[in-house]
Amino acid sequence: MRNVKITLIALALASGTTVAQGKALREGDRYMCSWGAGTAARAQELKLAGVSLYAARQKIQRYKFDKSWMRMMAMGITEQTYDSPSRLKPTAVRASFYEECVRYKLARK
Structure with missing residues (x-):
């Protein structure tokens, strides 16, 4: 059952990424999402x-x-990661964070 959930999440992320790539995203937004995804993945590694x-x-x-904004952002991402009951692998956390961040940034436009 757990493998089914992980597979479904991976498929949803893959389909969402192709939709998000169709629209333009600023380089700064892409950098922020990528950096935040890496931070969330490292926090998940430490947690696990x-x-x-x-x-x-x-x-x-x-x-x-x-x-200057990175330290406080890293603290917030780490605290949210630790507060989450998720036991996903860091790669899945990275993909999920990046996808949600891109979706958020595109929705703001």
Whole structure:
């Protein structure tokens, strides 16, 4: 049953990606979605490895970010990831986050 759910999620993500690619997305938005997806995937890796939220926050604080908005965004994404009961693999979390972010950005236009 679990494999069926994962397969359905993957198919939904794949079909949604092709629809989203048909519309224009700014390079900055694409970068933000990609960066956020990577952050969510890393947070999921830490969560599945048994690292506490406190330790994950400490790792974020030690990391040097390129842009000023990234640190707080990384904190928020990490907290949301830890609050979620999801046990999906990090690659699935990355794909899901990216798809939802692109969908959100396109809906705002």
